[in-house]
Amino acid sequence: MKFVDEFREPELITQTAAEIRRLADPKRHYRLMEVCGGHTHAIYRFGLKDLLPENLELVHGPGCPVCVLPMGRIDDGLAIAQDPNVIFAAFGDMMRVPGANGSPLQHKARGVDIRIVYSPSDALKLAELNPSRHVMFFAIGFETTAPSTALTLMRARARGIRNLSIFSNHVTIIPAMRAILDSPDMRIDGFIGPGHVSTVIGCRPYEWIAANEHKPVVVAGFEPLDILQSIVMILRQLNKGCAQVENQYRRVVPWEGNRAALKAINEVFKLRAYFEWRGMGFISQSALAVRESYAEWDAEQLFATPGLRVTDPKAAQCGEVLKGVLKPAQCKLFGNECTPEMPVGALMVSSEGACAACYSYERRKHELVAVGA
Amino acid sequence: MCLAIPGKIVELVPGPESWAIVDVVGLRRTVDISLVADDGAGPGDWVLIHVGFAMSKISEEAAVEQMQMLQLLGETASALEEVSGYGAGHPPDIWPGAPPGS
Numbered sequence: 001m002k003f004v005d006e007f008r009e010p011e012l013i014t015q016t017a018a019e020i021r022r023l024a025d026p027k028r029h030y031r032l033m034e035v036c037g038g039h040t041h042a043i044y045r046f047g048l049k050d051l052l053p054e055n056l057e058l059v060h061g062p063g064c065p066v067c068v069l070p071m072g073r074i075d076d077g078l079a080i081a082q083d084p085n086v087i088f089a090a091f092g093d094m095m096r097v098p099g100a101n102g103s104p105l106q107h108k109a110r111g112v113d114i115r116i117v118y119s120p121s122d123a124l125k126l127a128e129l130n131p132s133r134h135v136m137f138f139a140i141g142f143e144t145t146a147p148s149t150a151l152t153l154m155r156a157r158a159r160g161i162r163n164l165s166i167f168s169n170h171v172t173i174i175p176a177m178r179a180i181l182d183s184p185d186m187r188i189d190g191f192i193g194p195g196h197v198s199t200v201i202g203c204r205p206y207e208w209i210a211a212n213e214h215k216p217v218v219v220a221g222f223e224p225l226d227i228l229q230s231i232v233m234i235l236r237q238l239n240k241g242c243a244q245v246e247n248q249y250r251r252v253v254p255w256e257g258n259r260a261a262l263k264a265i266n267e268v269f270k271l272r273a274y275f276e277w278r279g280m281g282f283i284s285q286s287a288l289a290v291r292e293s294y295a296e297w298d299a300e301q302l303f304a305t306p307g308l309r310v311t312d313p314k315a316a317q318c319g320e321v322l323k324g325v326l327k328p329a330q331c332k333l334f335g336n337e338c339t340p341e342m343p344v345g346a347l348m349v350s351s352e353g354a355c356a357a358c359y360s361y362e363r364r365k366h367e368l369v370a371v372g373a
Numbered sequence: 374m375c376l377a378i379p380g381k382i383v384e385l386v387p388g389p390e391s392w393a394i395v396d397v398v399g400l401r402r403t404v405d406i407s408l409v410a411d412d413g414a415g416p417g418d419w420v421l422i423h424v425g426f427a428m429s430k431i432s433e434e435a436a437v438e439q440m441q442m443l444q445l446l447g448e449t450a451s452a453l454e455e456v457s458g459y460g461a462g463h464p465p466d467i468w469p470g471a472p473p474g475s
Binding site: 116117141147260261 | 390405407410411423428431432434435438442454455
């Protein structure tokens with residue numbers, strides 16, 4: 001509750017929270033999934049759970065690309081990086097993600113040429129500045145990030161740059177939502193839809209969830225009021241017994257998405273037959289591979305990788321947490337062997353991972369309670 | 374990586390690729406605006422930037438809200454780090470096919 005005063009429009013927040021309590025039928029138990037890791041972070045940061053009735057549970061979804069990447073892919077990328085001619089470039093989020101033989105940061109400490117970039121364009125620039133070396137960009141992200149990688153390869157082709165490749169770990173959100181709905185141990189009443197992914201794909205791709213699975217989907221923004229309003233919209237649908245796709249984040253998300261971004265994705269990428277997701281197993285047509293027409297820039301075609309499946313440390317229960325079966329704090333390693341400083345699983349690395357968010361904010365709250373603050 | 378950072382387009386960079394100088398909380402960075410070109414984004418317009426690419430055109434009001442939200446989320450420092458990290462000169466110094474010395 002502490003944060004409410006810091007919000008804009010605190011009265012509106014209080015009113016919206018009251019509306020949620022009014023709409024929630026005390027005889028029911030609601031399980032709503034926030035698909036996007038950005039929402040998970042916001043929910044913990046703002047302590048929104050404290051504003052919700054006890055019978056309304058928020059289940060954290062698979063929408064954190066770093067968290068769902070299986071360890072074997074990191075090892076494959078790092079295997080390519082061992083070539084002394086290769087510069088391994090990746091977003092900062094990837095640097096502390098553990099592989100079987102250490103994280104990219106630990107490989108860097110061992111002398112492997114590993115660089116942080118903030119944009120795929122920076123990897124292209126690196127290739128231009130280092131014409132005698134090969135720059136491999138470890139590409140990761142949902143549909144929000146894939147267009148940027150695609151455009152970068154289109155630029156590389158247009159500029160005639162051949163010493164750049166990407167190792168694609170781009171994934172798509174819809175097949176993951178389908179896998180969750182198909183999973184027998186999951187019961188979800190409605191979805192808080194991802195905000196930024198939807199700026200690219202729009203709202204139509206969720207329509208089958210409403211039409212066939214009869215679950216409401218509300219695409220939401222990231223402010224506390226956005227998230228609470230989207231919960232009101234879902235509850236209203238559930239109470240009326242209807243299921244629709246609604247767009248709460250209209251100030252940013254167009255219903256049709258971003259056509260230029262979708263076109264760029266389609267130009268460079270094709271769907272993989274299947275891809276492994278950490279904790280969720282193999283999901284068909286859930287990831288993007290580089291098309292043959294861009295094979296010259298595809299690290300998977302240019303380099304041999306071990307392609308090994310690496311199992312997560314046995315005691316870590318990342319998979320259960322990722323699927324929403326376990327809460328972060330219910331994992332045996334949470335907060336003792338696995339912390340943001342020394343992560344065992346990827347959910348503890350990214351600030352959008354459920355475990356890191358839970359650790360940073362929930363624990364602090366408990367500590368405050370413990371000292372009587 | 375998953376941050377969306379608001380910025381205001383200051384000027385377009387001439388050339389075959391769609392680049393613009395964008396003011397992001399006082400820092401001037403070169404940002405790829407090809408994904409918002411269909412929306413007619415130009416100087417004075419606000420955009421949401423993700424990994425160095427403008428993803429959508431937004432109103433000034435939404436931009437201010439987004440900045441406040443990053444602050445509330447405790448992400449201002451990471452946003453600034455990300456923006457500062459964008460290569461200052463994304464467009465090549467010489468465009469392919471440009472006459473020498475141009």
